[in-house]
Amino acid sequence: MLTDEERYRFDLQGFLVRRGVLSGTEIAQVHEQIDGLNLPAPGESVQSQRFTGLLEAGGLLRDLVDHDAVLDVVREFCGPQVRLDHAYGIVMAPGTAGLGLHGGGVPFDPAQYYLVDSTGIHTGLIAVQWAISDHAQGEGGFCCIPGSHKAQFGKPASIGSTHSLVREVPLQPGDVVMFTEALTHGTLPWTAPHQRRSLLYKYSPGSSSWDRRPPCAANAMSELTERQRRLCQPPSVAWHEPV
Numbered sequence: 001m002l003t004d005e006e007r008y009r010f011d012l013q014g015f016l017v018r019r020g021v022l023s024g025t026e027i028a029q030v031h032e033q034i035d036g037l038n039l040p041a042p043g044e045s046v047q048s049q050r051f052t053g054l055l056e057a058g059g060l061l062r063d064l065v066d067h068d069a070v071l072d073v074v075r076e077f078c079g080p081q082v083r084l085d086h087a088y089g090i091v092m093a094p095g096t097a098g099l100g101l102h103g104g105g106v107p108f109d110p111a112q113y114y115l116v117d118s119t120g121i122h123t124g125l126i127a128v129q130w131a132i133s134d135h136a137q138g139e140g141g142f143c144c145i146p147g148s149h150k151a152q153f154g155k156p157a158s159i160g161s162t163h164s165l166v167r168e169v170p171l172q173p174g175d176v177v178m179f180t181e182a183l184t185h186g187t188l189p190w191t192a193p194h195q196r197r198s199l200l201y202k203y204s205p206g207s208s209s210w211d212r213r214p215p216c217a218a219n220a221m222s223e224l225t226e227r228q229r230r231l232c233q234p235p236s237v238a239w240h241e242p243v
Contacts, residue, residue, distance in 0.1 A: 010178070015144060018070075026174070030197075034197060064201065073126070077123045085208075085211050088200055090196065099186055112181040114180045124205065125204050132173060135198075138168070140187070141198070143187065145167070146167055149184075206233070
């Protein structure tokens with residue numbers, strides 16, 4: 001379960017890292033699954049570096065959606081009727097850049113908010129990113145401006161990804177980083193000699209939706225567990241079953 005220290009860290013920084021969640025065997029299985037998708041070589045554009053269909057692919061690409069190491073966090077922050085909004089993978093070639101800085105506490109976004117009251121933390125969209133390849137310090141990948149999810153002013157245009165406020169978050173294979181989409185975050189250019197591989201699953205409260213597309217194709221729903229099917233429910237207030 002989420003500890004008091006983890007809850008404090010998440011509220012303070014806007015993100016939380018859990019280390020070594022996946023074993024070496026599980027990482028090898030994910031690499032094998034990604035290889036089996038026969039993806040085209042990633043290019044410079046963000047679109048060429050992303051692939052979808054994680055739940056439809058089955059195996060660990062599907063089962064990470066309700067992994068016990070993240071389900072407690074998304075349940076607490078999005079509520080018991082939490083739903084998977086969308087999911088995708090990232091494959092970056094050495095020497096390429098990804099998505100620049102985006103998000104932040106201002107302007108208020110009803111689909112990607114961050115609020116705290118007497119009942120706890122409430123976030124409109126939380127991202128769970130699994131590191132499948134090594135993201136060593138100085139090699140790029142996920143970055144953010146810690147605390148920016150609670151900023152009361154918009155990010156000045158002068159603050160780019162090389163600014164001193166931006167923090168690179170190094171990750172090892174099997175680590176998972178969870179962050180509110182209200183956090184200003186992005187991707188630093190990938191300088192490692194190997195491909196960057198990561199998987200992202202994004203969750204929202206049961207009444208909310210950021211992506212208008214369903215998170216899993218209808219013909220693949222029968223392959224999901226009951227809990228996974230509940231996570232894939234469409235946004236609703238009256239009929240949404242708790243996860």
